[in-house]
Amino acid sequence: MTNAEPLHRVLGLTDEEAAKIESILGRRPNHLELAMYSVMWSEHCSYKSSKIHLRRLPSDGPHVLVGPGENAGVIDVGDGIAVAIRIESHNHPSAIEPYQGAATGVGGILRDIFTMGARPICLGDSLWFGSPDSPRARWITDGVISGISGYGNAVGVPTLCGETNFDSAYEGNPLVNVMCIGVLPTERLVLARATGTGNLAVLLGSTTGRDGIGGVSVLASAPLEDDDESAQKRPSVQVGDPFEEKRLIEACLELLDAGVVVGIQDLGGAGLTCATSETASRGGVGMDVDVSKVHLRQSGLEPFEVMISESQERMLAIITPDALNKLAEICNKWEVSYSVVGRVVPGNALRVTGPDGEVLAELPASSLADDAPVYNREIQVPAWYEARNFELGSRAPGVGDLGKEWLELMGLPGTGDKSWVYSQYDHQLFLNTVVGPGGDATVLKLKAPGLPKTDKGLAVSIDGNSRWCSLNPRLGAKLVVAESVLNLACAGATPKALVNCLNFGNPENPEVMWQLSETVDGLAEICNALKLPVVGGNVSLYNQSGTTDIPPTPVVATVGLINKLTHRPPGIGLVEGSTLYLLGNYDANVSGSRWAIDLHDYRGGALSEISLPAFSALAELVISLVRQRLVVSIHDISDGGMVTALSEMAIAGGVGFSIGGIQDSAELFSEGPGRVLIGILPQSSQSVVRMAGDLAVPVRELGYCEGDRLAIGGLMNISLGSVAEIWTRPS
Amino acid sequence: MKFKVLVEVDLKAAIADPAGATIERALPALGFENISQVRVGKAIRFSLDAANSEEARQIVQLVCDRLLANPVIEDTSIVVEPVQASD
Amino acid sequence: MKFKVLVEVDLKAAIADPAGATIERALPALGFENISQVRVGKAIRFSLDAANSEEARQIVQLVCDRLLANPVIEDTSIVVEPVQASD
Amino acid sequence: MQISVGVVVFPGSNCEYDVCEALELVGAIPRLVWHNESNLGDVRGLVIPGGFAHGDYLRPGAIAKFSRVMEAVIKFAKDGRPVLGICNGFQILTEAGLLPGALQKNAGLRFICRPELVSISTRDCVITSELAVGSMLSLPINHFEGNYTCDKATLDELLQDDRVVMRYEHNPNGSIDSIAAIANQSKNVVGMMPHPERACDDLLGSTHGLPIFRSLLEAAK
Numbered sequence A: 001m002t003n004a005e006p007l008h009r010v011l012g013l014t015d016e017e018a019a020k021i022e023s024i025l026g027r028r029p030n031h032l033e034l035a036m037y038s039v040m041w042s043e044h045c046s047y048k049s050s051k052i053h054l055r056r057l058p059s060d061g062p063h064v065l066v067g068p069g070e071n072a073g074v075i076d077v078g079d080g081i082a083v084a085i086r087i088e089s090h091n092h093p094s095a096i097e098p099y100q101g102a103a104t105g106v107g108g109i110l111r112d113i114f115t116m117g118a119r120p121i122c123l124g125d126s127l128w129f130g131s132p133d134s135p136r137a138r139w140i141t142d143g144v145i146s147g148i149s150g151y152g153n154a155v156g157v158p159t160l161c162g163e164t165n166f167d168s169a170y171e172g173n174p175l176v177n178v179m180c181i182g183v184l185p186t187e188r189l190v191l192a193r194a195t196g197t198g199n200l201a202v203l204l205g206s207t208t209g210r211d212g213i214g215g216v217s218v219l220a221s222a223p224l225e226d227d228d229e230s231a232q233k234r235p236s237v238q239v240g241d242p243f244e245e246k247r248l249i250e251a252c253l254e255l256l257d258a259g260v261v262v263g264i265q266d267l268g269g270a271g272l273t274c275a276t277s278e279t280a281s282r283g284g285v286g287m288d289v290d291v292s293k294v295h296l297r298q299s300g301l302e303p304f305e306v307m308i309s310e311s312q313e314r315m316l317a318i319i320t321p322d323a324l325n326k327l328a329e330i331c332n333k334w335e336v337s338y339s340v341v342g343r344v345v346p347g348n349a350l351r352v353t354g355p356d357g358e359v360l361a362e363l364p365a366s367s368l369a370d371d372a373p374v375y376n377r378e379i380q381v382p383a384w385y386e387a388r389n390f391e392l393g394s395r396a397p398g399v400g401d402l403g404k405e406w407l408e409l410m411g412l413p414g415t416g417d418k419s420w421v422y423s424q425y426d427h428q429l430f431l432n433t434v435v436g437p438g439g440d441a442t443v444l445k446l447k448a449p450g451l452p453k454t455d456k457g458l459a460v461s462i463d464g465n466s467r468w469c470s471l472n473p474r475l476g477a478k479l480v481v482a483e484s485v486l487n488l489a490c491a492g493a494t495p496k497a498l499v500n501c502l503n504f505g506n507p508e509n510p511e512v513m514w515q516l517s518e519t520v521d522g523l524a525e526i527c528n529a530l531k532l533p534v535v536g537g538n539v540s541l542y543n544q545s546g547t548t549d550i551p552p553t554p555v556v557a558t559v560g561l562i563n564k565l566t567h568r569p570p571g572i573g574l575v576e577g578s579t580l581y582l583l584g585n586y587d588a589n590v591s592g593s594r595w596a597i598d599l600h601d602y603r604g605g606a607l608s609e610i611s612l613p614a615f616s617a618l619a620e621l622v623i624s625l626v627r628q629r630l631v632v633s634i635h636d637i638s639d640g641g642m643v644t645a646l647s648e649m650a651i652a653g654g655v656g657f658s659i660g661g662i663q664d665s666a667e668l669f670s671e672g673p674g675r676v677l678i679g680i681l682p683q684s685s686q687s688v689v690r691m692a693g694d695l696a697v698p699v700r701e702l703g704y705c706e707g708d709r710l711a712i713g714g715l716m717n718i719s720l721g722s723v724a725e726i727w728t729r730p731s
Numbered sequence B, C: 001m002k003f004k005v006l007v008e009v010d011l012k013a014a015i016a017d018p019a020g021a022t023i024e025r026a027l028p029a030l031g032f033e034n035i036s037q038v039r040v041g042k043a044i045r046f047s048l049d050a051a052n053s054e055e056a057r058q059i060v061q062l063v064c065d066r067l068l069a070n071p072v073i074e075d076t077s078i079v080v081e082p083v084q085a086s087d
Numbered sequence D: 001m002q003i004s005v006g007v008v009v010f011p012g013s014n015c016e017y018d019v020c021e022a023l024e025l026v027g028a029i030p031r032l033v034w035h036n037e038s039n040l041g042d043v044r045g046l047v048i049p050g051g052f053a054h055g056d057y058l059r060p061g062a063i064a065k066f067s068r069v070m071e072a073v074i075k076f077a078k079d080g081r082p083v084l085g086i087c088n089g090f091q092i093l094t095e096a097g098l099l100p101g102a103l104q105k106n107a108g109l110r111f112i113c114r115p116e117l118v119s120i121s122t123r124d125c126v127i128t129s130e131l132a133v134g135s136m137l138s139l140p141i142n143h144f145e146g147n148y149t150c151d152k153a154t155l156d157e158l159l160q161d162d163r164v165v166m167r168y169e170h171n172p173n174g175s176i177d178s179i180a181a182i183a184n185q186s187k188n189v190v191g192m193m194p195h196p197e198r199a200c201d202d203l204l205g206s207t208h209g210l211p212i213f214r215s216l217l218e219a220a221k
């Protein structure tokens, strides 16, 4: 760092932002105050580049109890039960210390959930790595997966769904998005608000140390750079402690059950500064914080370090003074450390004091939490997009030897079996897992200690597709949501809520802002059409290696409700003697498909538009077929096209097929939206065809499930064993 | 020449060490009151063939940087000793 | 008196060490051919208050036997050093 | 008669409610026993459930074995009452010296969560009286340190005394002699790495774990 550089710039604030701070305070901020603004006004905490776009997402619904803006979205699912859901990225920490970066990502998302009063019952992950051939990408891949496994398993929350993608575009900047779902008796819902003058602010959990100072402002809100100087500047990544978090979960839920807590908030990015200013600002009160009261890991921390440290596994609880004894009892039982660090006061000031009561900082709490600048950054439509080619048929490569290309596609690391990933995750804890990872949606019982009894079940799916989104961010986003919703439908679940994580490149690049804006519009369009509220999200910007931005990568997680979970859903496996049908339109558009890009490096063309009314009808049909138990196997067609769907179905069932009715090879590789494969027994066929007709969903009979070969008319005949072998081969 | 190598990999001082902290919390209950600052690191031992001590040290440093430790959170210390023929 | 203690906990020679084997397998791909017999143990460091070196060693031995190592599969080695006043 | 079975909970345990659910299914009355209780009350059998007691820091079970409840557990075991350690519970029982040997890291150095086929090697212990020797169960495993290790003399003794309770069909973790479960000399203390409680409900896909809990309850009577 050069001496000439003014402090605010070193902390990541622009000159305009520094001027704004001065005008808010009516004076120059001191070092501590500037540090507090720098973390709270960081891109990561303030969403300053994305805020004006995110407002376009629909977030209302009769069942939405808590929408975006709180730690997690919460919906009412009836029977006295509410479900909390949240997704977050931990991309940059995972790039430099894969194990701990991913582990602390899991720790953070869990705190977002139990801070709402919900018991976490399901974790999920969306992972994007460079090519498995690259040693660096391998190191990141292995570290991230063991980090999620190491933390998630030890903290005792099962990891039940996810996706694993490989593309050299993520070589230097992997994406690690983690999702968590929690359940709570509706009346336990608490919000992160400080109220009641005289109430105490109590810091619970781990000691505060010098780790992760400025993580949000320097690490998460700027590009990763590879030169030595910035390696020195990089704040250390934190080490996660799942055992501390486990005790913290139990202690916090017990505190909430005992009615001891007025408000509670986790300490994530921006640490104590964020937790104190947000709870005070939301509650419309002021807060006095005594930094000398914070229990420290090492002595000699500066007040600014205490205020912005991102040490893990900490929570801030607001309690009435007479509840302190009860809090002490519960914390002692769970061996959770605590210290009273502050008090709720009248007014709106956040005041930080030192050991002798001297005032070290004093600023309007809301100015930290809510007054960060909002940028309407420049947007530019890329030239290639204006010139994109809608007529692709002539330019797309033709399919050569179908059997050979089929096997090649199934052998790609992105297509291959992911059980090597999810078998490292505990996916059965709590005895809720009716359908674990490996199928379309994860299906779980709605059950946890202290939760009212119900027959209802949840279905969850996490999806992203950067190939589609690169070609057309708006339509790509719609297709990603459609796929996610169709995954839920295949489990017989009605979609109830969606959260999204928007992973993009540098927002100072106008084309990246165009991708972001288009993505939001795409999400808004389909969510409005499906009446699917977006109850939360996260934005991760500055994802780039060198100067190359990552492809637009929105990731969505959807949660659906199954009204009576008394039977296992059909699953994807083919059943001997059943008949295969295709639901949905003929679509042979291979643009943006895995086949076109990964096998033929053909990146042109345009995605097929999705008709939302037709899609809704399809989803409704699928849900009815599953609920009425008319299908014995079911799988949607998405990533990897019909080839992948058919292969996965055959492998899962251990049964081959002999089908016809495929119009051309391209139809097999197309990832065109809104198509589902179903297997039905002869006695159900009439009802299925009738129901499809009633909803005007095209239905086509393909052929029979039998034997140990995959046979398609005169086009192809390969052995099931060869497909299974190449699909399960470790990449 | 043959060398015996010991690499100790420890978390940097500023980084939390959950294993160390947990052991430290457990000790008083076992009757050990006077133990503090517990840190748990790795001790990695191996044999190495190299032309001389200088080369051996260089190789070990490289192995540390590339595989055994992540300098973002860990420090390493290295001991390289020639193996006596009689060993 | 204050002592600095280092306890190294290693798997017994007869016990297979998957962590060491994994490192050994990874080395050739990184261009390191001449490394063998990789073993991964724990290096546990702590501070101890004791009357004298003798007592310090005894306490450390007890902590090792009772907590730090599992004698079924592990061996320990102990280094106890008095802390100089100037430290 | 209703039999109550204790389920010992350490900080970091996480399968305690799952085990309670399985015990209820076979008609036992589960009672959670906190790690610092010294009195087991009226329980007639004990389960030490899976999880990560004390974070598994240092070694699984290394710290848990010093909990106050362990004195009572050891006495209970010495009295011949049935004690089942599942996964982390197995690790704790070996650390506490109630079972011989140790559980090392999996040979593949990866956490493994998936169903495994195990065969029953003896009926002569508190968890297999309702099963036949040679019968196959599909039971989920979920561990990083499940690689059972002991010296030759101990293994000979285990074989001699018919104390190997279950073996994996396809050894997933490098366990000596494919051991998945063993018993103590009196056959009243058993440690097993697979999770029978995860296989007690058709809706979840399997009920192969039920006979294990039925046998345990029978032994507790």
Ligand SMILES: Nc1ncnc2c1ncn2[C@@H]1O[C@H](COP(=O)(O)OP(=O)(O)O)[C@@H](O)[C@H]1O
Binding pocket: A124, A125, A126, A127, A159, A160, A161, A162, A163, A164, A418, A421, A422, A425, A436, A437, A438, A439, A440, A441, A461, A462, A463, A487, A638, A639
């Ligand atoms: N990183 C992961 N963590 C957990 N489960 C995963 C992971 N990667 C893939 N899976 C599981 O593997 C299955 C296949 O994944 P994917 O092909 O992305 O499913 P879909 O296309 O139906 O969304 C899903 O059940 C998914 O939950």
Ligand SMILES: [Mg+2]
Binding pocket: A439, A440, A441, A487, A635, A636, A638
């Ligand atoms: Mg799917």
